[in-house]
Amino acid sequence: NDIVLDTCAAPGGKSTKLATKLNHTGLLISNDISSSRCLGLLKNIELFGCDNAWVASEDLTNMEQHYPETFDKILVDAPCSGEGMFRKEPxxxxxxIEKDDTFYPPIQKNILNAAISMLKPGGSIVYSTCTFSIHENEEVIQDVLDKHPDLHLAPINKIDGMMPGVNMEECVRLYPHKIKGEGHFVALLVKDGETKHKKIRLEPSDKLDDCVTDFLRLVKLNKGTIKIKKDKVIWLNSDFQAYKGYRVLRSGLLLGQLKGKHFEPSQSLALALCPEQFKNVLNFSIEDERVIKYLKGETLDVKDLDSKTSGWTLVCVNNFPLGFAKLSKGSLKNKYAKGWRYQ
Known part of the structure; x- marks a missing residue:
């Protein structure tokens, strides 16, 4: 039930890990200042089936003015000189050579200071980089500790291969000759005080068209609010509010889109569901050649599956959702998202 902020989230690997930890509770704000990188971030959030995430592209110095002491946990995987990745990406x-390790510390300090102002008392921040530079690691941490007396370093339990920070035993350094992987630095910062969880009061849902209501009878959604934004139908599980000018690509789970008098469920909804949450399900074995045909967008013959249902159907493989289709008289009309299709 935490409200979590991933500050430099694209392309989304760590955001999806955070979503796993939240386990369909709370809220994840997955943010990256680069709007172009956010497109890949949104795709990965949807592909992973996250139903409790916002995807935003905002400058943290703007965010901190509107969200003081708002987040329970914050990840700052900061932009850096990348020394720890030289072996992997020469x-x-x-x-x-163009920027060296003096270019990024001012940027890292700005990001981290903004994150600290948005952190609740009792909350924690993970600061990480993929560089060995003391200027971008321990010196950045020392700078914010000096500026924020209500902040302290928390020790990270070391496992085999983890080395302590330089003159900062609480931190972790990862070296390629000590672990299986590349070079990284990690610090855990905690703000003094006690976190108070605010009770979420969900707004009433918007008035829904009959086509949306009819479709939702097939779905078992968790508690939340359904909002109509132009032709898009969004499900929200939080009362988190966007301020004017906040650049949000997605504020909740996209259920689908209104197309005239018809409702078309989204790919992101399909991937966010478990089979038991949808009334009509067709489950293929991974060895079934129709799986690839479905991913290519083809219409499928499913008469052998002896399904007596018709209409919207959740297509699964080994009980994992792939997308939607419409079933009629043993024929499965493909609704797999065009931009996702297997080539």
Missing amino acids: DLIKSW
């Missing part, structure tokens, strides 16, 4: 060496 092209980063050229970037380091």
Whole structure:
């Protein structure tokens, strides 16, 4: 039930891990200042089936003015010189020659200071980089500790291969010759005080068209609010409010889209569901050649499955959802999202 902020989220690997930890509770604000990178971030959030995430592209210095002491936990996986990735991506060496390790510390400090102002008392921040530079790691941490007396470092339990920070035993350094992977730095910061969870008061749902209501009879959604934004139908599980000018790509789970008098459920809804949450389900074995045909967008013959249902159907493989289709007389009309289709 935490409200969590991922500050530099694209392309979304860590956001999806945070969503797993939340386990369909609370709220994840997955933010990246680059609007172009946010498109990939949104795709990955949807692909992963996250139903409790907002995807935003906002400058944190704007956010901190509107969300003081709002978040229970914050991840700052900061932009850095990338020294820890030279072995994996040699092209980063050229970037380091142009900017070296003095370019990023001011940016890292600005991001981290903004995050601290948005952190609730009792909340925690993970600060991480993929560089070895003391200027971008321990010196950045020391700078915010000096500026924020209500902040302290919390020790991270070390496992085999983890090394302590330079003159900061609480932190972790990862070296390629000590672990299976690349180079990283991690620090855990905690703000003094006690976190108070605010009770979520959901607004009433908007008036829904009959076509939406009819479709929703097939779905078992968790407690939330349904809002209509132009032709899009959004499900929200939080009373989190966007301020004017806040650049949000997605504020909740996209249930689908109104197309005249018809409702078309979304790919993101399909992936957010478990089979038991939808009335009509067709489950294929992963060995079934129709799985690839479905992913290619083809109409399928499913007479052998002896399904007596018709209409909207959740298509699954080994009980994992793939997308929607419409079933009629043993024929499955494909509704798999065009932009996602297997080539």
